[in-house]
Amino acid sequence: MPFRFTLRYWQGKARVGRFETPHGAVETPLFMPVGTQATVKGLSNRELVEIGSQIVLANTYHLLLRPGPERIARFGGLHGFTGYTGPWLTDSGGFQVMSLGHRRVISEEGVAFSSHLNGDRILLTPERSIAVQEQLGADVIMAFDECPPYPAERDYLERSFERTLRWLERSLAAKTRADQALFGITQGGVEPDLRRTSTLETIRFDLPGYAIGGLAVGEPKEKMVTVVDLSTDLLPEDRPRYLMGVGHPEDLVAGVALGVDMFDCVYPTRTGRFGYALVDEGRLNLGAARHKDDPEPIDPACDCYACQNHSRAYLTHLVRAGEMLGLRLLSLHNVRYLHRLMERAREAIAAGDYGAFARDFARRRWSEGPPAWFVEAMERAGMW
Known part of the structure; x- marks a missing residue:
């Protein structure tokens, strides 16, 4: 088995794990720097290693446009093309379904984008997304999903997560490489019942790991806390849990308390x-x-x-x-x-001592006391 996730320590819902991949084992909880164009902006591979980066994330949509997955595959995938030999994770292009909402049309088949580079039409389907990610050669690849914006109407959220489930089935059917771990993504906005259904249906696929998608898109922090807490209660204990697009320090501290293992965001380099x-x-x-x-x-x-x-x-x-x-x-x-x-x-x-660690972090972070959402997260985790 090229992938194995082993839990080493627990405190409440917070946990320390070890995730083994074909290009090395990583310790969780961890933060993954984002290398949209197969590079973390401004940082060399040597610097990434020196500062303790364990997994780097790349963007399927952007690398599809340039330099193209075929070219990257000829160099041996992302590891050979970039020279970064540690584990890689690639997203599916699902985030661009939201972020490029003015340049795309969603159908059951997939998403037709108008390229932000030259206006060319690009059809990204679950099958195409998986094929591109297999050419990129990342250790962890993501199922193609529809990431809805916030706010969104309930009927749209329901249609969206149901379509994401159908796309997950197609993504899994399209996957051919045993040396890549496919993670499913749950959706449903901030509606607890939709999230519950999405999560329960997603874990039926018995995947190597699971991601909580559709958060950090403008929703109030207290709603994010509710969704994360609900999700980690339902997700399997023996698989890594990935909270997508979350990178503010206070969100990481709260997310770890609630049982999240993996995070990513452009926040540190953009800041x-x-x-x-x-x-x-x-x-x-x-x-x-x-x-x-x-x-x-x-x-x-x-x-x-x-x-x-x-x-x-x-x-x-x-x-x-x-x-x-x-x-x-x-x-x-x-x-x-x-x-x-x-x-x-x-x-x-x-x-x-995670409760003491989080309280000390909160004392430093907020001189007048932590916000209610942070306290709620720690209380839900039994650490306040």
Whole structure:
């Protein structure tokens, strides 16, 4: 079996696991940096390894457009084409069904896109999505799904998750490679009964892992907490659980408490490119004048290259001067910050101290006390 998920420690719903893939084993819970175009913006493969990245995520839709899956396959898939030899995960193109809503038409067959590059018509079906992902050669591939926006009418959400289930069946039938793990995706918006039905029907396929989709699309945090808690109650304990598109630090801390194993988001690199650095207290605006003479590193506790070698004053100079090095260093720090956060979470769960870890995080994050949604998440997990 090329894939195996083993749970090592539990505390309430929070858990530490080990997920074995053909290109290496990873420790969960973990954060996956997003490499939309087969590259995490601004960071080299060596840097990704040095800061503790375990899986990198690539985008099926964008790589279908350029350079094309056939070209990547000729180089040995993403591992050979990019030189990053650790595990890869590819999405299915389902997120673009929502994000490119003005450029697509959905039918039972699939989704017809008008390319954002040149306007060409691209038909992405479950079968085509799986074929592309097999050419890309990722260790984990995702079933083609329909990611609805928020808000959405209930009847649309119902049609959407039912179509996603039919597309899952077609995705599974189209899959030919045993060295790739196909994850199913649950949908249903923030409607608990639809989520329940979607989850119960999805796990009937007995897949190597499952993703909670359709969140982090603008819904209130308290609704996300309800859906995640419901979902992890229903998903199998012996399979990895992936909360798609979630990457804010406070969301990761709450998600881990509720039993999530995997997260991804463009947030850390996008935030870095806007001149912000992630710390436990929130975000530092290193474009602000108040840091022009600050001799401290971004975070004295951080072991990344930026924190070990540069002051806030220097980074502020780079940001204000528009130097690309500044944005690279902030992106590097931000991804390392989320990896460190997950490392700290794993250590806390193993020690049976996750509740104390989350309370300490909340104290640092919110000087006037945590928001109600965070408290609710921790209470649901029995850790507050």
